[in-house]
Amino acid sequence: MQTREEMLRKIRLNKPERTSLPANIRFDSQYEDTESKFVETLTAIYTEVVIVKNWEELAVKAGELYEGVVNKATTIPELNNWADFSLNVADPHELEMIEILILKAEFGVAENGAVWISDNYLPHRVLPFITQNLALAIPRSAIVNNMHDAYERLTDTTGWGCFIAGPSKTADIEQSLVVGAHGARSMVIFLVEEA
Amino acid sequence: MSKTIMEHSEASEVFNRDEPYVDWHDETLWFVRQKRDKSSKLLPEWEELRETASQIKNYVLSELDELLVQFEQKAKENGVHVHWAANAAEHNEIVLNLLKQHGITAMVKSKSMLTEECHMNEFLSKNGIDVIDTDLGERIVQLRKEPPSHIVLPAIHLKKKDIGDLFHEHLGTEAGATDPQYLAEAARQHLRDKFMTRRAALTGVNFAVADTGAFVVATNEGNADMGAHLADIHIASMGFEKIIPKQEHLGVFLRLLARSATGQPVTAYNSHFKKPREGQEMHIIIVDNGRTTQLGRADFRNSLKCIRCGACMNTCPVYRRSGGHSYHNAVAGPIGSILAPNLDMTKYADLPFASTLCGSCSNVCPVKIDIHDQLYKWRQVLAKGGHVPQTKGIGIRAMSMVLSQPRFYQWSGRLGRSVMRTVPFMVNNSLNPWYKQRDMPEPPKESFRDWYVRNRKE
Numbered sequence: 001m002q003t004r005e006e007m008l009r010k011i012r013l014n015k016p017e018r019t020s021l022p023a024n025i026r027f028d029s030q031y032e033d034t035e036s037k038f039v040e041t042l043t044a045i046y047t048e049v050v051i052v053k054n055w056e057e058l059a060v061k062a063g064e065l066y067e068g069v070v071n072k073a074t075t076i077p078e079l080n081n082w083a084d085f086s087l088n089v090a091d092p093h094e095l096e097m098i099e100i101l102i103l104k105a106e107f108g109v110a111e112n113g114a115v116w117i118s119d120n121y122l123p124h125r126v127l128p129f130i131t132q133n134l135a136l137a138i139p140r141s142a143i144v145n146n147m148h149d150a151y152e153r154l155t156d157t158t159g160w161g162c163f164i165a166g167p168s169k170t171a172d173i174e175q176s177l178v179v180g181a182h183g184a185r186s187m188v189i190f191l192v193e194e195a
Numbered sequence: 196m197s198k199t200i201m202e203h204s205e206a207s208e209v210f211n212r213d214e215p216y217v218d219w220h221d222e223t224l225w226f227v228r229q230k231r232d233k234s235s236k237l238l239p240e241w242e243e244l245r246e247t248a249s250q251i252k253n254y255v256l257s258e259l260d261e262l263l264v265q266f267e268q269k270a271k272e273n274g275v276h277v278h279w280a281a282n283a284a285e286h287n288e289i290v291l292n293l294l295k296q297h298g299i300t301a302m303v304k305s306k307s308m309l310t311e312e313c314h315m316n317e318f319l320s321k322n323g324i325d326v327i328d329t330d331l332g333e334r335i336v337q338l339r340k341e342p343p344s345h346i347v348l349p350a351i352h353l354k355k356k357d358i359g360d361l362f363h364e365h366l367g368t369e370a371g372a373t374d375p376q377y378l379a380e381a382a383r384q385h386l387r388d389k390f391m392t393r394r395a396a397l398t399g400v401n402f403a404v405a406d407t408g409a410f411v412v413a414t415n416e417g418n419a420d421m422g423a424h425l426a427d428i429h430i431a432s433m434g435f436e437k438i439i440p441k442q443e444h445l446g447v448f449l450r451l452l453a454r455s456a457t458g459q460p461v462t463a464y465n466s467h468f469k470k471p472r473e474g475q476e477m478h479i480i481i482v483d484n485g486r487t488t489q490l491g492r493a494d495f496r497n498s499l500k501c502i503r504c505g506a507c508m509n510t511c512p513v514y515r516r517s518g519g520h521s522y523h524n525a526v527a528g529p530i531g532s533i534l535a536p537n538l539d540m541t542k543y544a545d546l547p548f549a550s551t552l553c554g555s556c557s558n559v560c561p562v563k564i565d566i567h568d569q570l571y572k573w574r575q576v577l578a579k580g581g582h583v584p585q586t587k588g589i590g591i592r593a594m595s596m597v598l599s600q601p602r603f604y605q606w607s608g609r610l611g612r613s614v615m616r617t618v619p620f621m622v623n624n625s626l627n628p629w630y631k632q633r634d635m636p637e638p639p640k641e642s643f644r645d646w647y648v649r650n651r652k653e
């Protein structure tokens with residue numbers, strides 16, 4: 001408590017004259033087509049975009065894309081038959097076995113390919129990170145232009161959320177890009193028309 | 196002349212013994228700088244974004260106390276424990292006590308320059324705690340028992356052969372293996388095992404949001420999230436200047452951060468932590484460690500606006516040709532050279548001289564810190580305070596090694612000319628020993644070398 005008071009006292013003593021916040025903190029991005037920009041950005045960050053009509057078609061596509069893979073999990077009820085790994089575990093460490101995970105997420109951002117996912121969509125926070133491969137499904141209409149639009153849209157009041165842009169990566173070894181550092185080794189974004 | 200004062204120049208001398216290596220280091224960093232340029236040019240509003248970010252940060256400095264109190268209140272409402280630490284020792288004690296309370300002796304850590312600044316790993320390991328750095332670059336330098344040489348690219352000074360040898364010794368990879376894919380995979384598996392078995396995780400904080408009590412952690416590897424979401428206790432350490440007023444301000448900062456750092460449009464993971472997950476404990480440690488003092492230095496307080504993107508290092512001709520370790524401080528490069536003397540003027544008196552004052556750092560800084568002006572002002576402060584007994588000598592000797600490389604002249608010559616044409620007052624000052632020693636001529640528009648190269652091509 002003493003430290004807190006002392007720090008605040010010194011700050012009050014030493015801080016500069018009050019300035020005001022800038023009046024405008026948002027800028028518009030003009031893209032000819034938001035969805036194509038989103039797809040283009042994602043392609044550049046090693047992410048495949050697959051457009052499907054509905055959840056049933058997503059299930060078919062998932063079957064094709066991840067044929068022969070075991071330990072498949074999902075939070076999407078329509079994909080329950082496709083999955084063979086239950087997310088109903090008490091200890092998140094047990095999720096380590098997951099090979100491919102398809103999750104519903106909220107919306108995407110065209111300028112950087114990020115997709116917002118949060119506690120609202122997840123039984124366990126570690127899911128998008130612990131899985132070997134990840135796919136996120138968002139409504140095809142849920143793409144905003146840039147991060148200003150994203151925060152305007154974000155009314156999420158859950159305890160945790162994340163903008164995820166592409167698979168996990170590192171360039172720490174001589175600046176050579178390696179995809180699949182600690183998190184997902186591959187990433188697919190499904191745009192679902194009738195979601 | 197005292198030994199400490201010569202440290203940057205001595206270290207540069209060693210660094211410069213291997214010319215092909217220095218050239219490689221220089222070019223690697225310059226390549227990152229070029230990626231930043233390309234990425235920023237794709238946004239027509241780039242300059243306005245920088246100005247906006249700068250103004251938000253100015254406001255933050257002027258309202259720091261209120262914002263911190265607001266953040267603390269919100270975080271507490273969210274079920275997060277908030278601690279305050281006046282200095283490195285207090286910070287480290289808080290971490291140790293939290294671990295002791297839970298009977299934890301091993302912890303994973305994602306990138307946090309603050310814990311480097313506090314020398315936390317050393318302290319914890321002396322107290323029986325095993326800390327594993329999980330960022331690949333940080334793990335590499337940790338295994339080599341050396342500090343990161345760059346705030347964003349911790350192992351940028353190493354070649355893949357060094358890393359191959361290191362992993363052969365510690366992780367059992369094949370002798371002579373240098374394929375980055377193979378080496379990164381070995382590290383992934385080695386660190387997965389740590390994530391699965393550690394009950395405590397410490398992360399840094401990129402932004403703390405006053406109006407929601409949330410804090411944002413950005414990584415490309417996903418290591419902060421892997422650690423935090425599996426651990427029983429998550430500790431987040433932040434310098435108090437990380438605070439921003441509102442969630443929507445993240446829009447401005449997240450657009451600038453990764454583009455300035457590596458040229459990516461955004462980092463792969465931008466995690467917003469607000470409440471602990473069920474059964475988990477979440478702690479935030481708000482650290483001063485000299486920041487209140489820096490806040491009181493009108494000429495240098497702007498350095499607290501820094502968002503740690505590393506752009507000023509990537510662009511700095513001296514950093515590129517002397518390496519991060521030559522700065523003997525947790526944060527290297529131009530910004531480190533402003534932050535360090537605040538902590539210890541004697542020990543870090545050499546750092547503000549490790550610069551040509553070319554101004555390239557200020558030009559790329561996403562929050563518009565007047566970096567090179569501050570370096571110049573530090574020289575005056577240090578000289579007045581008697582920390583620099585032989586002004587001329589130090590400046591010249593500190594720089595001579597770096598500058599004596601022929602390739603350096605090609606860069607600095609080009610930079611120097613544009614600087615002199617646009618801001619002559621900066622170069623023409625008595626504390627620039629560079630200027631004092633030579634009669635600065637009217638800068639020619641084109642150097643002989645440029646002319647020669649151009650004519651040979653034609």
Ligand code: SF4
Binds near residue numbers: 508530559
């Ligand atoms: S001083 Fe500016 S350019 Fe340098 S690391 Fe900080 S924010 Fe980036």
